[in-house]
Amino acid sequence: MTDQGQGRAPVYPPPQAPGLSPVLERNIQVLHERRRREERGASLPGRIADDVTRFAGSMTFVLIHLLLFGGWVTVNLGLVPPIPRFDESFVVLGTTASVEAIFLSTFVLISQNRMAAAADKRADLDLQVSLLSEHELTKLATLVAAIAEKVGVPASRDPEVEEITRDIAPDAVLDEIEAHAEPRG
Numbered sequence: 001m002t003d004q005g006q007g008r009a010p011v012y013p014p015p016q017a018p019g020l021s022p023v024l025e026r027n028i029q030v031l032h033e034r035r036r037r038e039e040r041g042a043s044l045p046g047r048i049a050d051d052v053t054r055f056a057g058s059m060t061f062v063l064i065h066l067l068l069f070g071g072w073v074t075v076n077l078g079l080v081p082p083i084p085r086f087d088e089s090f091v092v093l094g095t096t097a098s099v100e101a102i103f104l105s106t107f108v109l110i111s112q113n114r115m116a117a118a119a120d121k122r123a124d125l126d127l128q129v130s131l132l133s134e135h136e137l138t139k140l141a142t143l144v145a146a147i148a149e150k151v152g153v154p155a156s157r158d159p160e161v162e163e164i165t166r167d168i169a170p171d172a173v174l175d176e177i178e179a180h181a182e183p184r185g
Helices: 022-040 044-056 059-076 091-150 159-164 170-180
Strands: none
Touching: 044 059, 044 091, 059 091, 091 159
């Protein structure tokens, strides 16, 4: 398919996405099931905190507050004559908003702690898979270098090949990263 009349280069349709491999589909299913199991196994206070946080982060919550606080202010400014003022100095409104903020921030912190714990688990899994992959690739590089040497390709004498055939010590890498990290203030 081309667009000759406009002086543009030929246009080709994007390739069709292939289906997911069975292993990838299985992994996705396992991860979803694990997440559902962890959500079901959460404590009642944790589930309540998540529900409150989810609701507090919604437009419904914003609209309810806009109506309630807007109405409160409107009435107490005397803009709705049939309804008498009940908080002319807005002290009750300020106190109510402050107490609500205390509880909301606590619920958000509880939810964030749960999310951080889940993120830490995923980070540990990522690290373990990366370390395993690195180890397997190192072994494969060693095997390929040995095969190359056997068939007369002097690849094993290449300094880069020597480098990739050595296992990485994660604690040494972390020590090096920490040694060069700028102190946090």
